[in-house]
Amino acid sequence: MDQHSSNHAESKRHFKLRPKVHEQPLTPETPRFHVFLIDTGWNGPVSKVLHEHMPLFHHYHPQDPVYILSREQSIKVLKKAPEHIGRDPMVVVYDIYHPIGTKTKEKANYHGFRLNLGIIKNPEQALGKLQEFLKFVATHRTADCLSCEVERELHREGLGNMVKLLREASEASLELL
Amino acid sequence: MNEEGIPIFPLLVASLALCYFGLEVNRQRNKLRSIFNVFDREESEIAAVLEQWVESGELKPFVVSNHT
Numbered sequence: 001m002d003q004h005s006s007n008h009a010e011s012k013r014h015f016k017l018r019p020k021v022h023e024q025p026l027t028p029e030t031p032r033f034h035v036f037l038i039d040t041g042w043n044g045p046v047s048k049v050l051h052e053h054m055p056l057f058h059h060y061h062p063q064d065p066v067y068i069l070s071r072e073q074s075i076k077v078l079k080k081a082p083e084h085i086g087r088d089p090m091v092v093v094y095d096i097y098h099p100i101g102t103k104t105k106e107k108a109n110y111h112g113f114r115l116n117l118g119i120i121k122n123p124e125q126a127l128g129k130l131q132e133f134l135k136f137v138a139t140h141r142t143a144d145c146l147s148c149e150v151e152r153e154l155h156r157e158g159l160g161n162m163v164k165l166l167r168e169a170s171e172a173s174l175e176l177l
Numbered sequence: 178m179n180e181e182g183i184p185i186f187p188l189l190v191a192s193l194a195l196c197y198f199g200l201e202v203n204r205q206r207n208k209l210r211s212i213f214n215v216f217d218r219e220e221s222e223i224a225a226v227l228e229q230w231v232e233s234g235e236l237k238p239f240v241v242s243n244h245t
Contacts (some may be wrong), residue, residue, distance in 0.1 A: 015231045015232040018226065056237055073230070081223050114213070115212065120206070146215075151215075
């Protein structure tokens with residue numbers, strides 16, 4: 001399909017994942033995200049954990065629809081974006097909130113974030129990341145600039161890792177002494 | 178000539194430790210960013226396919242069963 005016909009097909013669609021301007025201020029109850037679970041089944045133990053706990057996402061955020069793709073659908077999607085093969089199971093969250101006053105153009109960019117749990121081999125670690133992710137969505141769902149919050153969170157986690165690393169190094173050196 | 182002027186061995190160990198620390202911090206930061214990342218894209222083939230599936234009803238929102 002060429003660019004023109006693709007754009008035409010897109011303009012006819014009612015369901016859109018691009019952000020839309022909201023006149024009302026954001027509240028914790030405002031629907032904001034569309035969540036998709038893509039899983040081709042590479043990483044069995046992590047898949048199991050994720051599928052078991054995915055209903056929690058719905059319980060915490062019933063206003064945000066959660067879509068669980070079948071294995072076949074996940075394969076079709078990743079064929080379109082082969083750079084993500086091997087990173088699944090992944091949770092893709094589209095943010096449909098477009099704050100008033102930000103740069104306006106005909107079509108807003110697709111905006112959101114991704115949790116690539118397929119990179120993690122240990123199911124317990126994957127569960128920990130999923131919990132952090134859920135907490136992040138719950139605590140920042142009314143933030144105007146979500147990507148700023150993600151950057152801040154990554155920075156904080158990076159600092160936390162650095163401190164952990166220093167502590168481990170000092171413990172190891174004490175053991176050597 | 179002062180043979181005891183520069184303690185080479187401790188300096189070497191300290192610089193190796195620093196290099197290791199720097200590399201490890203960098204490795205962990207990259208890993209963190211590969212697990213959790215933000216996207217902001219003008220066009221997305223994945224999004225277009227997902228929109229099409231949801232629109233056609235091929236992909237439906239997850240519903241929690243109350244009978245479990």
